[in-house]
Amino acid sequence: MEFNRVIGNQRSFQYFLPWRPVERPKVQVILEAGRLASRAVNTAFSKALVIYRDTLTQAERDALKTPLSAVFFDTAPVCILWYNDMDARRVAVQEQKWPTVASGALVEIGALGPPHGWSHRYVQQVVLPEVLTPGLDAGPQRGGNPDAALAMAQGLLAAVDEGLAVCLAPFDEAAAREILRVPDTWEQVSAMFVGYPAESAEAAGQEPRPPFESMFFEQNATEPFVPVAKVTERLREAGLIQRAAPVPWREREVRALSRMLGLPQE
Amino acid sequence: MEFKSVVGSRRSIRFFDPWREVEREKIQAILEAIYRAPRILEVDFLRVVVVHRDRLTPEQMATLKTPTTTAQLDMASVYIFFYADVDALERATSGATYRELMAAGVLNSSHGWSEEFVEGTAVPYLRKLLDDGSRAPMGPPGADGTPRLVSRETLRLARSAIGIAQDYAQLAAVEQGLGAQLSSVSVPAAKVVLGIPDSWAASSPMLLGYHGESREAGGQRPREPFEEDFFELRYGNPFYREPAVVEQLRAAGMIQAEAPFAWRMDEVRGLARKFGLPD
Amino acid sequence: MPEIDAGQVRDSESVHRWFSSRLGLWGRGSVTDDLVETLTRFCQVVGKTPDAMIDDCLKPGKDREVFTLRTRARRQYMGQIERFEVETGSRDQANIVRSFFIHNGVAMNPSILV
Numbered sequence: 001m002e003f004n005r006v007i008g009n010q011r012s013f014q015y016f017l018p019w020r021p022v023e024r025p026k027v028q029v030i031l032e033a034g035r036l037a038s039r040a041v042n043t044a045f046s047k048a049l050v051i052y053r054d055t056l057t058q059a060e061r062d063a064l065k066t067p068l069s070a071v072f073f074d075t076a077p078v079c080i081l082w083y084n085d086m087d088a089r090r091v092a093v094q095e096q097k098w099p100t101v102a103s104g105a106l107v108e109i110g111a112l113g114p115p116h117g118w119s120h121r122y123v124q125q126v127v128l129p130e131v132l133t134p135g136l137d138a139g140p141q142r143g144g145n146p147d148a149a150l151a152m153a154q155g156l157l158a159a160v161d162e163g164l165a166v167c168l169a170p171f172d173e174a175a176a177r178e179i180l181r182v183p184d185t186w187e188q189v190s191a192m193f194v195g196y197p198a199e200s201a202e203a204a205g206q207e208p209r210p211p212f213e214s215m216f217f218e219q220n221a222t223e224p225f226v227p228v229a230k231v232t233e234r235l236r237e238a239g240l241i242q243r244a245a246p247v248p249w250r251e252r253e254v255r256a257l258s259r260m261l262g263l264p265q266e
Numbered sequence: 267m268e269f270k271s272v273v274g275s276r277r278s279i280r281f282f283d284p285w286r287e288v289e290r291e292k293i294q295a296i297l298e299a300i301y302r303a304p305r306i307l308e309v310d311f312l313r314v315v316v317v318h319r320d321r322l323t324p325e326q327m328a329t330l331k332t333p334t335t336t337a338q339l340d341m342a343s344v345y346i347f348f349y350a351d352v353d354a355l356e357r358a359t360s361g362a363t364y365r366e367l368m369a370a371g372v373l374n375s376s377h378g379w380s381e382e383f384v385e386g387t388a389v390p391y392l393r394k395l396l397d398d399g400s401r402a403p404m405g406p407p408g409a410d411g412t413p414r415l416v417s418r419e420t421l422r423l424a425r426s427a428i429g430i431a432q433d434y435a436q437l438a439a440v441e442q443g444l445g446a447q448l449s450s451v452s453v454p455a456a457k458v459v460l461g462i463p464d465s466w467a468a469s470s471p472m473l474l475g476y477h478g479e480s481r482e483a484g485g486q487r488p489r490e491p492f493e494e495d496f497f498e499l500r501y502g503n504p505f506y507r508e509p510a511v512v513e514q515l516r517a518a519g520m521i522q523a524e525a526p527f528a529w530r531m532d533e534v535r536g537l538a539r540k541f542g543l544p545d
Numbered sequence: 546m547p548e549i550d551a552g553q554v555r556d557s558e559s560v561h562r563w564f565s566s567r568l569g570l571w572g573r574g575s576v577t578d579d580l581v582e583t584l585t586r587f588c589q590v591v592g593k594t595p596d597a598m599i600d601d602c603l604k605p606g607k608d609r610e611v612f613t614l615r616t617r618a619r620r621q622y623m624g625q626i627e628r629f630e631v632e633t634g635s636r637d638q639a640n641i642v643r644s645f646f647i648h649n650g651v652a653m654n655p656s657i658l659v
Contacts, residue, residue: 003441006269007299007434014377028511031496032520033273035489038436038448040470044490049497050505067387068307071377098490107570109526110484110534114647115543116280117334119566121650126603129611142402145422146469149429153303154273157437161269168304181501189426190306204371209301210310216297217315220461225316231294240298246371254374263376284659333619336654535571542636542658544643545571 005239006161011203013165015257016076016195018053026162027078030194033158034082034151041101041132042111043092045144046151047083047186049176060179069169069191075261076167076193080155081176084148086140087185093132102132140185148189156192165197198257205245271519272440277483279445281537282341282475287320292442293344293474299438300431307392308367309358311350311427315460319343322459329455337543338449342473347456348431349466350424352404352416355396361389395419404467406454414464421467428469435472445477479537485525549588555581557595559649566648583641590632591625595645598622602651612650622646623653630655 001009027050039045053061053076061073073079092100099105101112104123112118135141152168159166171191176182197203209215213224235241247253258265267275293316300314319327319342331339339345361384364373373379378387395417402421403413432448439446448470456462456471493504515521527533538545554560560581567575588594593601602619603612626646630639636658643653 001269003267003269003272003437004299007302007438010302010304012304012372014372014374025508025511025514028505028508029515031492031505032511032515033270035492035495036273036276036486036520037433038276038278040448042487044495047495047497049501051499055499067378067391098494099488105488109488110530111278111280111487111525113534113570114545114644115534115538115541116337117647117652117654119648119650119652120569121562121566121648122652125610125612126614126650126652129606130613142418142422145425146429146432149306149426150433153430153433154437156304157269157433158273168306170307180499183501186501187422206302207372208366208370212297212301215301215310215312215314217313219315219317219321220459221313221315221463221466222461225294225297225314227294227298228291231291232298234291235295235298240295240302244370246369250371254371254376258374258376261376264378265376284657331654333652334654337657340657531571538640542640543655544640544647545567545575 001161002239004235006157008206008240008242009201010157010160010166012207013167013197013199013203015198015261016072016165016193017198018075018077018195018261020077020196022078022164022194022196026164027194029162030080030155030158034155037151037154039147039151040144041092042106043088043100043102043144044098045084045088045147047085047148048155049081049083049180049182051079051081051180053077053079063175063179064171066170066172069171071263072167072169072191072193076195078194080192080194081171081180081182082148082152082155082189082192083182083186084142084145084189085185086142086144086187087183088144089132089141090136093128093136102128140187142187145187145189152189152192159192159194164194167193169193198261199253202243202247204250205247206242207245267441268519270515272437274486274520274522275481276436276440277445277481278447278487279477279479279483280338280447281478281541282338282343282445282473283478284341284343284475286343286476288344288444288474288476292444295442296346296435296438300434303430303434306423306426306430307358308363309354309392309423309427310363311352311354311424312431313349313351313466314431315347315349317345317347317460319345326459330451330459332450332452335449335451337541338447338473339451341478341541342475344474345451346435346472346474347460348428348469348471349462350427350469351463351466352420352424353465355392355420355423359389359392359396361385364388395423408464424467425469432469432472439472439474444474445481447473449473478541480533482522482527484530484533485527486522487525549585549594551581551585554585554588554595559595559599559645560584563645563648567644580641583638584645587626587629587642590629599646599649599651602646614651619651619653627655
């Protein structure tokens with residue numbers, strides 16, 4: 001699917017078809033996309049665990065729920081739990097098993113080099129001991145969180161590209177550790193619920209956001225970045241900007257979906 | 267561009283053509299993509315500051331630079347700074363965003379949403395994260411020499427918000443035919459130069475410009491084995507990587523030739539000469 | 546102070562390390578006579594041997610395998626290289642000196658030439 005349309009099609013989908021499985025190759029595509037995301041010092045901060053609604057008992061699903069994710073555990077056929085591996089930096093620095101900055105791989109392949117001031121000696125004898133090693137003994141390293149979320153975002157967009165519905169919501173970390181044997185060194189980013197949408201591809205419509213000028217600034221933190229209408233129009237034509245929520249039929253759709261899925265109706 | 271090709275074409279670009287300005291339209295297109303990124307817990311953490319290199323004074327540039335990012339900052343025409351306003355979580359406890367999403371038909375009674383749910387469940391859930399006893403500094407010390415402490419949960423959510431935005435930004439940059447890289451600058455200097463409020467937690471800015479090196483930048487960076495990162499059913503049970511899917515993704519342009527290309531080191535030396543950099 | 550000559554420069558541990566690193570990254574042909582000539586001139590200007598300059602910038606740890614960057618010394622040398630560039634009128638010569646420092650683990654970047 002064309003990139004702008006993928007961005008535009010992404011919604012916080014609420015209604016999944018619980019009886020329609022997600023093809024395994026599509027799940028793999030989501031993970032493959034996450035794997036290719038940018039990450040600091042080429043270190044594997046992002047980890048994910050794929051679970052399936054139908055392989056969990058009701059008790060297990062209930063344990064994993066939070067108030068903001070309860071229905072999704074019962075209706076989405078697939079859930080990908082995304083994590084920040086707080087041990088990733090230690091593994092990169094102390095074990096040097098995989099190609100990271102710490103292992104010298106990035107100098108070796110010409111990604112970092114003398115034109116930017118990098119050398120093998122700088123990596124091994126200055127960066128490693130002075131930058132990457134300090135604090136490793138102090139406990140879990142939480143700094144990889146943005147990178148883990150970045151990977152998750154890329155996986156999320158891949159799901160949209162595959163024609164799937166996807167939604168982010170929190171899960172019970174302690175339950176995941178107990179039921180799914182997740183290591184203590186993994187810190188939650190979010191659960192990503194994946195499935196085929198029961199609602200229309202537009203869902204409620206594109207969700208409201210705060211004013212653009214309250215989020216985007218130019219040259220300093222007080223001057224708003226002023227968007228130009230012709231760019232907005234071009235992006236509308238490209239499918240990045242779509243019909244705003246609520247779409248006209250939303251209430252009727254929600255009632256019908258609630259009946260279909262056995263969910264509470266108003 | 268096809269999405270998978272955008273993902274596959276993304277590189278950390280470290281050489282830009284400094285004489286080429288990035289068109290404002292392209293910058294706006296990137297921001298419009300970020301604007302539509304999902305929000306963690308529907309909290310509006312994200313703040314983005316676009317900086318045009320040529321509108322900074324030489325003195326401001328000098329303060330931003332670090333010993334290994336001097337050249338990149340000279341080369342990239344635009345820097346996009348990402349911040350998370352940690353005070354957004356406190357503001358979110360008003361419940362206003364949830365009410366707005368209910369009115370928009372996004373959050374519905376089928377999922378338990380109601381005014382009572384907002385007041386009695388969702389807002390307390392946010393409050394619990396905000397008030398979590400485990401505190402962490404949100405950045406370098408302030409004017410009084412002490413860093414502001416926030417709950418670890420607040421910081422976790424704020425950083426996640428930034429990471430999501432950074433991914434959208436990088437992919438949108440590729441879609442616009444631009445090169446991008448998450449880099450590093452002096453955080454304290456950026457705070458001063460850009461007038462960043464104390465409540466904004468910083469992260470790596472994205473350098474943006476037209477490619478000064480080949481778009482492939484020597485190849486897709488190597489990764490650890492797939493099975494090291496992804497698991498199924500339980501931790502410790504690797505997700506099997508089906509070769510046929512890998513082949514499909516190769517054909518779709520998402521998986522591309524891995525670094526290093528045979529000619530990469532020659533390219534890097536040539537780029538050093540192009541930009542007057544040492545080798 | 547005894548004059549620093551090219552032979553002394555060529556025999557320095559840090560110059561051997563520089564050459565080895567260049568050969569490892571760039572391959573044959575990346576170590577040429579002008580490297581020693583240029584570095585020797587720079588050493589004569591600052592009055593320090595190559596090894597002494599690197600020692601100024603990198604403070605060894607207990608086992609001498611790890612180092613702390615002495616940022617002030619590095620900044621001073623960066624300034625001296627910039628002056629050398631002005632005096633010689635040559636970015637290439639200054640970059641030879643920068644290359645020496647970089648391959649010895651003293652990271653630095655000049656501003657680019659536009």
